[in-house]
Amino acid sequence: MVKITDVARHAGVSPSTVSYALSGKRPISEETRQRVEEAIRLLGYRPHAGARALASSRSNVLALVVPLRAGIHVPVVMQFAVSVVTAARAHDHDVLLLTQEEGEDGLRRVADTALVDALIVMDVQLQDPRLPELRALDRPSVLIGFPAEPAGLTCIDLDFRAAGEVCVEHLVRLGHRVVALVGSPPEVYARETGFAQRVAQGFTAAATRHGLSSSVHPCEATPDAARAVAEQLLRERPALTGVVVHNEAILEPLIDAFEGLGLRVPSDLSVTAICPNELAGRARLPVTSVDVPSAEVGAGAVELLMKKLGGAGVPEATLLAPRLTERASTGRRSVA
Amino acid sequence: MVKITDVARHAGVSPSTVSYALSGKRPISEETRQRVEEAIRLLGYRPHAGARALASSRSNVLALVVPLRAGIHVPVVMQFAVSVVTAARAHDHDVLLLTQEEGEDGLRRVADTALVDALIVMDVQLQDPRLPELRALDRPSVLIGFPAEPAGLTCIDLDFRAAGEVCVEHLVRLGHRVVALVGSPPEVYARETGFAQRVAQGFTAAATRHGLSSSVHPCEATPDAARAVAEQLLRERPALTGVVVHNEAILEPLIDAFEGLGLRVPSDLSVTAICPNELAGRARLPVTSVDVPSAEVGAGAVELLMKKLGGAGVPEATLLAPRLTERASTGRRSVA
DNA sequence: AGATAAAGTCGAAGCGCTTCGACGAGGCGA
DNA sequence: TCGCCTCGTCGAAGCGCTTCGACTTTATCT
Incomplete structure (x- = not known):
């Protein structure tokens, strides 16, 4: 396995420089950056996710909680899931899939073990048993849908x-x-x-x-x-x-x-x-x-989460305005 | 954050003893185990996933690759996904959701960064572009479905x-x-x-x-x-x-x-x-x-993967025998 | 009785990465 | 010209866990 010290040696710099070249958290000269990138390509270096998570306390993984309850339209849910994954990837994050089998404990587990940085919760009920957990968690979360009492939570959905x-x-x-x-x-x-x-x-x-x-x-x-x-x-x-x-x-x-x-x-x-x-x-x-x-809602949810992870404030409620498209199924009432 | 040293101190043992009590990889006296468990409960200890992954080179996460191609029946796919998650949880693993947006690179990425220990691949085509990647990867994988040339791979599906x-x-x-x-x-x-x-x-x-x-x-x-x-x-x-x-x-x-x-x-x-x-x-x-x-196939896929992760050999092909259930839609041909 | 093995525990050495403080070199305002 | 700030880099100290070797104690075999 190629590690950061290998890259550093090959590029003739120190490991920390490689790290900074990768993260951009400190300025690195153009020339050095080139050499580092070259070495990375050459050696096929991939940072170890666990090591990264340990050192930075960021896993770059989001949890997506998808309870497949009776009566929901599965393809629509899947649409949301896919758009969440796509949006997350655009922010260099991955998505952990949680179902409801585990109950609310699952949320706590993935949050407490630092497996995920943040959570997205779908199919929210007015009185959702997951809400207390979410409020108690030390990690940011976004709900797709609105509970009865959204105060203190971040929610997004079509209006x-x-x-x-x-x-x-x-x-x-x-x-x-x-x-x-x-x-x-x-x-x-x-x-x-x-x-x-x-x-x-x-x-x-x-x-x-x-x-x-x-x-x-x-x-x-x-x-x-x-x-x-x-x-x-x-x-x-x-x-x-x-x-x-x-x-x-x-x-x-x-x-x-x-x-x-x-x-x-x-x-x-x-x-x-x-x-x-x-x-x-x-x-x-x-x-x-x-x-x-679904794509906008999913992407919006991820966007909100990223802002929260970045320490920025976000509105509690984000309601997407409805857009009506006229097609062939509606017409003037015939004056009979 | 509660860490293993806190638990160790509280239980009056060394950190390694706590670790062994948790993993069972070395014998621990019943009495010590009790004290450790008590301390864990009291302090609400949860091992840090990243630290664990780094030290043990096991993330306890499986990748599930779900390409949502045209023409597939989404609810059926989702059924598989849910059963995979459920089975994975039963083996103390979580599931990372990958779509096909990223292409085959996604497989390599999650494998090379050690984000996942193993992969489950759905909706396999006869000539699947992901197969070369899977063969080249250093991590075990299981396909749900059969390609044209399954040699060297592990596949499971209904026959x-x-x-x-x-x-x-x-x-x-x-x-x-x-x-x-x-x-x-x-x-x-x-x-x-x-x-x-x-x-x-x-x-x-x-x-x-x-x-x-x-x-x-x-x-x-x-x-x-x-x-x-x-x-x-x-x-x-x-x-x-x-x-x-x-x-x-x-x-x-x-x-x-x-x-x-x-x-x-x-x-x-x-x-x-x-x-x-x-x-x-x-x-x-x-x-x-x-x-x-779907439940059997999903659970079977996870089972195979666990065996492979455990170093055991598994059959290349697992075909589940079809089971026909008679209902109201078939009957003797009327001798017209 | 002596040798050997198993049970039970500890300490220390990492796993591979990020990040903090430090430091030299150069630029700039006074 | 002096002091100060920024740029670019390095070294070292962890992040929290697992695991290896070593040690003591107790049981087992001849």
């Missing part, structure tokens, strides 16, 4: 409340007066996962504000459930002309179901969704949607 | 060839004579991902052996594509009575499509799948299937 509102306002602008929200599976609400509730709040608030008739319908992530909701809506709310879908798994099945029941989209029924653009754009009928920008 | 055969044989037993395989998306075959091809080989070989008429149909992971394949099959192979589906995303849509075209499952058409039991069992019509045992 789901605003997303719900934006969808309604889009429908209002198109003349719709009766709208419904088809939401996440019931267990997601039961668990009090913030984003599901927030969409519902935004949706309802905006509808009320504009004097619309509105209703909210949790929905399982199966085509059958989608069909059932569609039938129920036609039966109970025949004047319905606008639907907001906040449930990745049933976006297409739901539209299929409506069409199967004789409604045409968008002429009879406008549909807008809150989901990744990727998904909305690829649908058979491209769906007007507010994007869930 | 997909046998899985294809088992499905055909099940249909044969039920009297079917004309069968089709609806497979993974074309890009998965184009990439020469082993398991897709192997299923097709097993399927075709078994069909030929039993004198069946057979055909293979790659299929995009969209309901529309499923519908198109269903229509094509009815048109071109009207005598068809048995279908094997090897494509998680379209299992249900395909059955829906067949039923939409007037076929009843299983009375007119028997359908069997190769997919996680979870998925097959939860379908509207539970589907007879060969399980893709």
Whole structure:
């Protein structure tokens, strides 16, 4: 194994100079830097991560906590994970994957052993059992999502409340007066996962504000459930002309179901969704949607963490403004 | 920060004794062990991961390489990942998540810096660019999946060839004579991902052996594509009575499509799948299937790696035998 | 009884890196 | 011209842990 002393000898400098050339923490003459880099290349030197961590008390590893709970849409979660890894690499950090099997102890373990410098926590619930741990930890953390009481924590997410509102306002602008929200599976609400509730709040608030008739319908992530909701809506709310879908798994099945029941989209029924653009754009009928920008959120979370690691202050809450993209699934209400 | 010397002082022993009490690498009297454990609990001692790694040249971290390529079924991949993490934790190891953004260099980096002790590589292609790296690395690795030339590597996976055969044989037993395989998306075959091809080989070989008429149909992971394949099959192979589906995303849509075209499952058409039991069992019509045992494969991969880390020899190839579970989607061919 | 082995413990030497203080050489303001 | 600061470099002191050799004590074998 090539070590820093080998590089130093080969470059005719001391080990500390090599270290400073690498870290840039002290000025090094251009010429010396060249020689050091040359030696590193020649010898194929790679600093030992453990030694580095020991000496600098920085592991350059972030923990990513991904509880795969029932009802979540796995591909979306994976998107976040990938964007976190990519962003972390851009900052010369790696990512340790933690699931929830270990419980909250896992957080403490990786933090206390100095395995990781900081933590990113996904799928945050309103009353999340991990919050006390995070607050007690001596390492910075960022939540992707918002708990009920975010004080003292750093959170980032799409502004789901605003997303719900934006969808309604889009429908209002198109003349719709009766709208419904088809939401996440019931267990997601039961668990009090913030984003599901927030969409519902935004949706309802905006509808009320504009004097619309509105209703909210949790929905399982199966085509059958989608069909059932569609039938129920036609039966109970025949004047319905606008639907907001906040449930990745049933976006297409739901539209299929409506069409199967004789409604045409968008002429009879406008549909807008809150989901990744990727998904909305690829649908058979491209769906007007507010994007869930996983890449931005993931990168943002890493950015916040880096600032905190650097000792800088960061805002407690970072809400990404919703961006609505019009596609083929929404249109003016036909004046029947 | 509590360190080993603190524990040692508190327990009235030397640091090395604490270390041995923890690792069990030398005998320690029951009484001393008690005192040490008590001190550890009292002080809340956690060994510093970096220091440990430096002194022992073991980081107790595994790398998991997860390239999220087009056409793969993300939830299945995530299943594997979770089972790897769980199994790794059971062996007191953590898991570093690598995506493919970094290319093959990432493998070398984490191995050369001693960030990880060993690697698990998923989504292996027949000609995988990572193989040369893996062979050159000084650290053990296990592939989940099989490349074209597995010599010198350690691989584990479901025996997909046998899985294809088992499905055909099940249909044969039920009297079917004309069968089709609806497979993974074309890009998965184009990439020469082993398991897709192997299923097709097993399927075709078994069909030929039993004198069946057979055909293979790659299929995009969209309901529309499923519908198109269903229509094509009815048109071109009207005598068809048995279908094997090897494509998680379209299992249900395909059955829906067949039923939409007037076929009843299983009375007119028997359908069997190769997919996680979870998925097959939860379908509207539970589907007879060969399980893709992600938990076993993940745990197996970790197990192999631990053996290799322990210096033990392991077989180059570990093929898990397919297990078929009969459900509601297959039945005797009706003697029309 | 003497020799040998095993159990149980300690002290010290690193593991490979970062970082602190120090120091010479040169630049600059007064 | 003197003092002072910055640049560029070095040497040495750790970071917190594991592990090796050595030592004492006790058990085991002939």
